[in-house]
Amino acid sequence: MTIITKKGQWKAVVGASALVLALTACSGTPAATTPAATGTTPATAAAPEKPAGTNVAGINELPVGDSGPQAAGEFLEVNAVYFQAVDMKHGSMAMPAASDSDMHFEIDVKTTAGASAIGFEPDQFLPYLKINPKLTEKNTGEVVDLGTLMPMIAVDGPHYGNNIKLKPGLYTVELTIQSPADDFMLHTGNDTSAVSGRFWTEPLKVTFDNFEWDGQLL
Amino acid sequence: MLKLFVAAAELALPLGLLSAALIANRSYAPPDRQRVGRLTVRVLAFGTLAAAAVAWLRLETRHVRLPVVNLWTGAALLLALIAFLAALWLTGRRELVTDEGGWRPRLLTATSLVSLALVGFFYGLPLFLAIDKVVPMGGTLFASDSLVNLIGYALGIATAVFAGTAVGISLGRVPSLARRVLTTLLLGIALVTQWAPLYQQLAGLKIVPRSPGNFQALLWIQNNAPSILLVYAGVVVVTAAIALAVRRRSAPEDASRAEHRLVRADGLSRRRMLSWSTALGVGLAVTYTVGKRLAEAVPELSPIEPSTVNGDRVEVALDLVSDGHLHRFAYRSTGGTEVRFIVIQKNATAFGTGLDACEICGPSGYFERGGKVVCRECDVIMNTQTIGFPGGCNPIPIQYEIAGGHLLFGVAELEQQAKVFR
Numbered sequence: 001m002t003i004i005t006k007k008g009q010w011k012a013v014v015g016a017s018a019l020v021l022a023l024t025a026c027s028g029t030p031a032a033t034t035p036a037a038t039g040t041t042p043a044t045a046a047a048p049e050k051p052a053g054t055n056v057a058g059i060n061e062l063p064v065g066d067s068g069p070q071a072a073g074e075f076l077e078v079n080a081v082y083f084q085a086v087d088m089k090h091g092s093m094a095m096p097a098a099s100d101s102d103m104h105f106e107i108d109v110k111t112t113a114g115a116s117a118i119g120f121e122p123d124q125f126l127p128y129l130k131i132n133p134k135l136t137e138k139n140t141g142e143v144v145d146l147g148t149l150m151p152m153i154a155v156d157g158p159h160y161g162n163n164i165k166l167k168p169g170l171y172t173v174e175l176t177i178q179s180p181a182d183d184f185m186l187h188t189g190n191d192t193s194a195v196s197g198r199f200w201t202e203p204l205k206v207t208f209d210n211f212e213w214d215g216q217l218l
Numbered sequence: 219m220l221k222l223f224v225a226a227a228e229l230a231l232p233l234g235l236l237s238a239a240l241i242a243n244r245s246y247a248p249p250d251r252q253r254v255g256r257l258t259v260r261v262l263a264f265g266t267l268a269a270a271a272v273a274w275l276r277l278e279t280r281h282v283r284l285p286v287v288n289l290w291t292g293a294a295l296l297l298a299l300i301a302f303l304a305a306l307w308l309t310g311r312r313e314l315v316t317d318e319g320g321w322r323p324r325l326l327t328a329t330s331l332v333s334l335a336l337v338g339f340f341y342g343l344p345l346f347l348a349i350d351k352v353v354p355m356g357g358t359l360f361a362s363d364s365l366v367n368l369i370g371y372a373l374g375i376a377t378a379v380f381a382g383t384a385v386g387i388s389l390g391r392v393p394s395l396a397r398r399v400l401t402t403l404l405l406g407i408a409l410v411t412q413w414a415p416l417y418q419q420l421a422g423l424k425i426v427p428r429s430p431g432n433f434q435a436l437l438w439i440q441n442n443a444p445s446i447l448l449v450y451a452g453v454v455v456v457t458a459a460i461a462l463a464v465r466r467r468s469a470p471e472d473a474s475r476a477e478h479r480l481v482r483a484d485g486l487s488r489r490r491m492l493s494w495s496t497a498l499g500v501g502l503a504v505t506y507t508v509g510k511r512l513a514e515a516v517p518e519l520s521p522i523e524p525s526t527v528n529g530d531r532v533e534v535a536l537d538l539v540s541d542g543h544l545h546r547f548a549y550r551s552t553g554g555t556e557v558r559f560i561v562i563q564k565n566a567t568a569f570g571t572g573l574d575a576c577e578i579c580g581p582s583g584y585f586e587r588g589g590k591v592v593c594r595e596c597d598v599i600m601n602t603q604t605i606g607f608p609g610g611c612n613p614i615p616i617q618y619e620i621a622g623g624h625l626l627f628g629v630a631e632l633e634q635q636a637k638v639f640r
Binding site for chain 2 (some may be wrong): 055060062084087090091094095096097098099100141145147148150162164165167168169170212214215216217218
């Protein structure tokens with residue numbers, strides 16, 4: 001016998017592997033829970049964060065691009081994140097299954113202080129937006145149109161998103177945010193309930209650059 | 219079925235071949251053969267069962283975060299494989315089955331078994347996670363679709379297991395140098411393809427600096443994954459070919475008849491192994507090229523069927539659409555845009571009607587597969603009864619009336635929806 005000299009030595013191997021697994025199967029590492037790893041940047045430091053929204057229920061939101069949250073027009077701040085695909089229910093309608101998707105692509109929208117002009121408190125979700133992300137792969141120039149993201153709600157609140165398939169690549173993500181004016185009325189006139197602001201008329205454009213999608217399991 | 223077969227064959231082949239290479243390079247004394255064999259089975263079973271358990275936890279609970287799992291096991295496997303390769307080349311030309319003893323054989327077997335457990339886990343995890351694709355969304359395990367998918371998944375794994383077995387047997391028959399070179403090739407591919415993702419994950423956690431060069435290398439690996447699998451498939455054939463080339467062609471003249479028969483039998487066995495390995499290698503190569511292309515092919519839209527514009531209505535003959543299948547029509551708007559719309563009969567008196575486009579995917583269109591309406595862009599299967607209602611991947615609904623043996627659609631509504639197709 002050259003190597004296996006003791007009875008039950010295999011148990012040592014199993015034990016060592018179990019130690020590795022014990023380390024791996026836990027739901028995170030301290031480094032993985034840092035704000036930097038979750039897409040919140042100094043740009044939002046003054047605004048309240050979502051309630052642990054970056055690490056809730058085993059979901060670790062990763063930033064799309066390297067810019068962090070960005071202002072969109074005078075009423076909105078938007079942030080793009082991605083994480084593991086998740087099944088969604090939309091009445092009896094069909095949505096892409098998590099098992100057939102590479103990731104859940106999400107746009108978080110919150111109102112700014114300026115949105116008081118249209119009756120919103122800061123940090124609220126703005127409904128009835130049509131958000132169309134267009135991704136351009138920087139090496140090949142290939143353009144991927146993600147269509148229109150759907151409004152939905154998760155444990156960390158409402159957002160716009162969808163499960164998507166995406167080839168690994170280095171992308172520039174351009175969001176086109178249509179005005180909700182056709183679907184969401186404003187009180188106007190001289191009544192006390194009227195708001196002074198008006199929705200934007202030209203679609204807002206926001207760009208998240210250097211989105212490194214490496215195709216790894218999420 | 220084909221999709222699951224290809225996916226399983228892609229995910230299982232590295233697991234099969236790396237396991238075979240590690241098993242073929244254990245060193246032990248002849249009396250310990252069975253004991254080492256039992257230990258090997260237990261170690262491999264532990265790794266793969268642990269992967270199955272973690273996959274189940276990932277799919278059914280909220281307690282597993284895959285990037286963290288991959289980070290730890292990927293790093294451990296990387297170190298284990300490097301240690302194994304060092305032990306392999308330190309062992310050099312020494313016989314693997316030997317009574318000589320010493321630290322080198324011990325190190326070789328120990329690193330082989332540790333690597334085996336980690337290979338079973340690391341490569342087994344995505345393989346077991348892929349079982350989530352077996353049951354289509356909204357379906358059940360006992361539906362025919364699921365069972366066919368399950369068969370494809372199992373066949374993909376079986377093919378990789380056969381390939382691994384063939385490589386394992388052939389590696390035991392080739393000269394020491396060829397065995398070490400082929401093993402290093404297989405494990406070298408694993409090391410290279412693991413290093414870039416691991417570095418990317420570490421960079422994501424800000425443990426190491428971000429490296430555009432590493433990310434581009436990672437993209438190259440991801441984009442060339444089919445070519446890497448073809449190299450694996452090639453190793454299956456090459457190993458068997460070397461084993462046949464180095465066979466004993468004849469026994470010494472003074473050898474017994476039994477020894478002559480043994481030499482002939484060995485040659486025959488190696489020839490058969492080459493035949494099987496060639497079939498497996500070619501089969502895998504076809505799977506990773508033609509099979510993958512077929513599995514991922516996006517169907518062409520069916521032809522536009524005839525309809526008639528009559529005043530402010532577009533008329534579609536009821537007879538044409540009363541068969542429960544998907545039918546596609548088009549209206550040319552005043553701006554010259556082709557506005558496609560679809561019709562499917564839901565029951566004796568009701569039809570599902572909508573644009574050949576949805577809010578999410580735009581005008582990509584729908585096709586019929588196995589009696590179900592599927593979005594051509596995202597492959598989502600529609601619930602036929604909900605076609606005609608808005609939301610999700612459903613076709614954007616359009617109104618219809620039934621009169622005089624025709625379905626009638628409003629020209630004004632189709633004109634207004636032309637913007638969807640621009």
